[in-house]
Amino acid sequence: MNLLLDLALVAWLVVLALHVARTGDDRNAIVAFIAFGLLLGLAWTRLGAIDVALTEAAIGGGITGLLLLRAEAHLRRGRQADGAPRQGGGAKTIVAALASAVVALGLGLAVLAFPSPAPTLAQPALAAIDATGLGNPVTAVLLAYRALDTLLEKVVVLLALLGVWALTPDNLWGGAPELKEANPPQPLLYLARTLPPFGVLIAVYMVWVGADAPGGTFQAGSILAAMWLLVMLAGLSPAPETRSRLLRLLLVGGPALFFAIGFLGFAVAGGFLAYPKPLAKALIVGIEAALTVAIALALGLLVAGPSNKAPAR
Amino acid sequence: MTLAALDSATLFGLCGAALAGIGLFVVIAHPGLLRRLVGFNILGAGIFMVFGAVARRGAAAGLPGDPVPQAMVITGIVVAFSASALAVALLRRLFDLTGRDSLEPPAAGKTPRAES
Incomplete structure (x- = not known):
């Protein structure tokens, strides 16, 4: 079945x-x-x-x-109606299909040739989990064992946002991205008014429960970002200006707190990103909360794109 | 290998391999940059799925899967999204400046749109 x-x-x-x-x-x-x-x-x-x-x-x-x-x-708005679908060249398509088939075949053979018994880190991950005070091994990997990956990933998200902002035309720099449709349809307005309270509640729950059950920063951050985007798309609240100092502080705040606690680890726990045992859970939940806000903002702004309105004087 | 011996980890692993192949094909063969971006995401999803099969096979100690690859896939999904967002921003800028959404040479008789 x-x-x-x-x-x-x-x-x-x-x-x-x-x-x-x-x-x-x-x-x-x-x-x-x-x-x-x-x-x-x-x-x-x-x-x-x-x-x-x-x-x-x-x-x-x-x-x-x-x-x-x-x-x-x-793209559709800007494109002249040139209806004709583009055609790929025949020979090129065949070569591409062959190359892709070879890659898929190789990957498939690799899947079939996986060693048995499979190597696993489940036992070591569970063995040390008491020291972190967490109950969800995935969260323990993300924020304790391999916290460096998560930290660098936050930096990658910020770098991507910098890249997106860098594509702003000069005269619009510092302004706000415009997401609102000219005439937001009624169902969108209705959803943008009713959904966010539930979304925020679910997100807060996910951060909190993520320590012990499935859930966590990324999931909660993306739900918050979705709610924010809904509100911006319906035009109920305009997108913030990208030159806003508060916005930039919040964006940098999560990773900065993460770095600060990481360096604190040298002083109190003997290594970068090492947590002192009695405080481990409190520190991890604190980092998660700050990261959730930063992730939600960054994801929302990545979708919103570069600013296309001149900053207000 | 008979069908009965096919466990769900292997099945999804093979599915991931197929998805990676299809995604790669779209990335190489489709002229439209937006479609290539969708293909890039399918390619990523396929690779993640192969990794998910690895995690599933590593189920031990009462866990449904090895948490280490799972955590890496979560990180990977967020990074893939960031890369997609950057690519979309580049594509929109390219389109605003040149009126084209492809890197193929423009068809004869068409002039690039003037910058707005």
Whole structure:
């Protein structure tokens, strides 16, 4: 029975991916990609990775989908109606198909050749978990054992945001990105008024429960970002100006606190990003809270894009 | 290998391999940059899924999977999103400046749009 469910999921995933490859219309492909992201979330639950499933559904399906749909709408508005679909060259397509098939085949063979018994770090991850005061081993990996990865990833997100902002035309630098549609439809306005309280509640719950159960900073941050984007898209609250000092402080605040606690580790616990044992859980939850705000802001601003309004004088 | 011997980790691992192949094909073969970006995301999803199969096979000590690869995939998803957002911003700027959404040479008889 379960195998049947897995087979159905796999079949849908492959079919949707093929649809993305074959369809002529970009919007069509993006809608298929959003469905693909949600099904991928289901697939992750089948792989026993609930934390990943939450992240994939929120970021992979939801926010990436929004980003791509907005880009498509922008291109569609600006493009002269030249209806003719573009054709790839025949020989080139065949070579690309062959190359991709070889890569897929190689990966598939690698999957079939996985060593057995499989190497695993589950036992060491659980063995040391009491020292962190956490109950969710994935959170323990993210914020304690491999905290350096998470820290650097926050820096990557900020660098990407810098890159996006750097594409602002000179005369608009420091202004606000404009997300609002000219005439937001009524259902959007309604949702933007009713959903955010629930979204914020779910996000706070996810940060808190993430210490012991599936959930955590990324998932909560992406839900907060989604709620914020909803409000901005409906025009209920304008996007902040990118020159705002408060905004920049909040963006840098999460990673900065992380760095500060990391360096504090040299003084009190004998190494970078080492936590003193009695305080470990309090420090981790504190870092998570600050990071959630920074992640939510950064994800929202990444979708919003560079500013396209001149700053108010 | 018979179908009965196919466990779900292997099945999703193979699915991930297929997705990576399809994504790579879109990235190479499709002329539109936006579609290439969708392909890039599918390619990433496939690689993550292969990694998820590794995590699932590492299930031990009462956990449903090895937490280390799972945490790395979460990090990877966020980084992939950041890269996509940067790519979208670059694409929109390219489009605003040149009126093109592809790196292919423009078809004959079309002039690039003037900068607005």
